Amino acid sequence: MPGPLDGVRVLEFSQIVALPFNGAIMSDLGAEVIKVEPLTGDPHRNRGTVMPNEGKRFQSLNRGKQSVAVNLRDPRGLAFIHKVVQTVDIVTINFRPGVSKRLGIDYETLKKLNPGLIYCEITGFGNRGPMGDRGGTDIVANGYSGLMMADQKVDEHGQPANISAISLADYCAGFSATVGITSALYHRAITGQGQKIETSLLQAAIAVQDTVVMREPVHDATLRDPMVTEILELRKQGAGYSEVQDAYRRGRGASRVASRAYYSTYQVKDGSMVLGALTPANRAAARTVLGIAYDPSDEPDFDESQQQSMDQATALHAEMRSTLRTRTLEDWLEAFTNAGVPVAPVNMPEEMSDDPQVEAMGFMRDLEHPLFGPQRLAGPVVSMSETPTDIRGVSPGLGTDTESVMLAVGMSEEDIKELRQDGVIL
Numbered sequence: 001m002p003g004p005l006d007g008v009r010v011l012e013f014s015q016i017v018a019l020p021f022n023g024a025i026m027s028d029l030g031a032e033v034i035k036v037e038p039l040t041g042d043p044h045r046n047r048g049t050v051m052p053n054e055g056k057r058f059q060s061l062n063r064g065k066q067s068v069a070v071n072l073r074d075p076r077g078l079a080f081i082h083k084v085v086q087t088v089d090i091v092t093i094n095f096r097p098g099v100s101k102r103l104g105i106d107y108e109t110l111k112k113l114n115p116g117l118i119y120c121e122i123t124g125f126g127n128r129g130p131m132g133d134r135g136g137t138d139i140v141a142n143g144y145s146g147l148m149m150a151d152q153k154v155d156e157h158g159q160p161a162n163i164s165a166i167s168l169a170d171y172c173a174g175f176s177a178t179v180g181i182t183s184a185l186y187h188r189a190i191t192g193q194g195q196k197i198e199t200s201l202l203q204a205a206i207a208v209q210d211t212v213v214m215r216e217p218v219h220d221a222t223l224r225d226p227m228v229t230e231i232l233e234l235r236k237q238g239a240g241y242s243e244v245q246d247a248y249r250r251g252r253g254a255s256r257v258a259s260r261a262y263y264s265t266y267q268v269k270d271g272s273m274v275l276g277a278l279t280p281a282n283r284a285a286a287r288t289v290l291g292i293a294y295d296p297s298d299e300p301d302f303d304e305s306q307q308q309s310m311d312q313a314t315a316l317h318a319e320m321r322s323t324l325r326t327r328t329l330e331d332w333l334e335a336f337t338n339a340g341v342p343v344a345p346v347n348m349p350e351e352m353s354d355d356p357q358v359e360a361m362g363f364m365r366d367l368e369h370p371l372f373g374p375q376r377l378a379g380p381v382v383s384m385s386e387t388p389t390d391i392r393g394v395s396p397g398l399g400t401d402t403e404s405v406m407l408a409v410g411m412s413e414e415d416i417k418e419l420r421q422d423g424v425i426l
Contacts, residue, residue: 003030004387008185009088010034011081012065013105015042017138017167018122018201019094020061021174026090026181027064028380028389034088034405035065036081038072039426041398053398054371063367063377064392069399069426072103077424081105083409085113090181094122096135107196118184120177120197127198141169141201150212152249158242165349172204175381227251261317262286265346271329276342285339290323292316365391399426 008031012023020035020042027033035042041053042062049055068084070077082104085091091110093100100106100121107119121127124136125144139162142148147168153161180197188194206213215224230247262277277286287295295316324332329345336343352358353376365379380389402425406416419425 001388001390003028003389003392004384005029005031005182005185006387008032008090010090010092011036011084011088013091013093013095013100015094016044017057017061017170018173019092019177020044020058021171022092022120022122022177022181023065024061024063025174025178025381027392029182030387030389030392031090033065034084034401035062035067035396036072037067037069037398039069039399039423041069045398051371054395059369059375059395060377062395064394065396066401066405067396067399068402068405070402071424072105074422074424076419076422078104080406080409080411080419080425082110082113083411084405085110085117087409088114088117089185090118090120092120092122092177092181097123097127097133111194111196114194116188116192116194118181118188118194118197120181120184120199122173122177123198123200125202126200136201138167138170138201141205145169145202145205146209146212147205149245149248150209150252152245152252154242154245158240160241168208169201169205172208173199173201176204176207223251261313261320264317266321266324268324268332269326269328272346273324273329273332274344274346275336276344278342282341286336286341289335289339289341290320292319292323367391367394369394402426 005026008026010023010026010031010033012019012033012035014020014023014035023033023035042058044058044061045053045055047055047057049058070080072078072081085105091105091107093105095103101109107117107121110119111117123132124141125131125134127133136144139148142151142163143160148160148162151161151163153163155161176199177197180199184195184197227247227250230251231244234244234247262275262283265272265274275286277283283295287293327335333343333345347355353364358364362383363379364376367375367377369375375394377391379391382389403416406419406425407413416425
């Protein structure tokens with residue numbers, strides 16, 4: 001069935017993660033997404049691959065798209081792309097600042113060809129300011145934005161450890177681009193106006209750290225400012241990252257053992273689980289399940305700065321760790337669930353494709369790839385009742401759709417043959 005963006009056409013100049021993820025979402029929503037690649041392909045095509053140009057991550061991030069492979073530095077290749085621009089609703093790009101203008105695919109150039117065009121650009125740091133001309137990748141954005149330090153991980157060498165589970169800044173920027181594009185489509189439907197949308201890895205990373213980067217005088221004077229002053233002094237003294245991180249943990253309140261006791265991970269008899277009790281009612285229910293009669297952090301006069309209070313909180317956490325090791329994961333999941341306490345096992349992501357809850361909600365999709373056979377992919381990020389979202393197809397081979405797109409914009413078979421012979425297209 002048609003998705004909510006059925007009939008919308010996107011021309012995507014993308015590489016790596018952030019923008020390809022946005023394009024996958026747009027495709028799931030029903031848009032026609034044409035991915036423009038260099039003749040060598042998106043670099044992610046050959047990351048972690050067992051077959052040339054068909055890396056697993058590339059397949060996931062580029063499902064449901066078409067691929068056009070063209071040399072944009074050849075005037076004939078650019079002329080072809082300019083023809084396509086006149087037929088699309090949206091152009092998206094995540095090249096380094098300045099590259100789009102050198103290639104002739106910047107917003108100012110393309111909006112002359114298509115006045116109603118919606119143009120979305122994802123950069124590393126934005127395109128202005130002291131870092132506006134720099135490229136950026138996820139790990140660089142994580143470090144610069146503070147996400148890496150906030151994650152509070154140190155590697156075996158005492159150095160900052162990156163957020164390793166996902167490319168957090170990349171994916172957040174991809175989501176942000178989707179919000180901007182769909183909002184711009186709504187605005188254009190009312191006014192007829194196109195516009196340029198900008199987001200960046202840094203902007204997205206800042207946005208998801210809202211309470212941490214927020215400034216507020218009373219809180220700052222009490223907690224933030226003393227911590228920042230201490231860390232700046234440690235840096236001046238040449239302190240190692242581990243020492244800086246210890247100061248950061250203290251300043252961020254990681255010593256609040258009592259409040260973390262109910263919102264933490266635990267080893268049980270045959271596995272591990274995560275407890276997510278935040279409200280007073282949830283904490284009280286958790287204590288009932290665990291047989292804990294007293295919690296110092298629920299007392300009005302509990303003061304985390306007082307040693308006696310901290311000793312009591314530490315003892316509570318130790319008691320919970322000891323108690324939870326006495327029973328199986330199944331036992332604890334049942335007990336906490338029956339008491340209304342948020343709880344879950346700690347799973348491997350590799351298990352989730354066949355997880356009963358994931359299966360029940362239809363969060364995975366089954367596809368047939370022409371080279372690899374049956375595949376299960378993570379499905380759309382949102383479900384809709386009247387205009388269903390879905391994966392519209394597998395990832396394209398490099399340049400698979402170049403000829404069909406050229407024919408659709410009025411180029412002849414003779415033109416296509418000549419461009420292919422001259423190495424302008426695949």
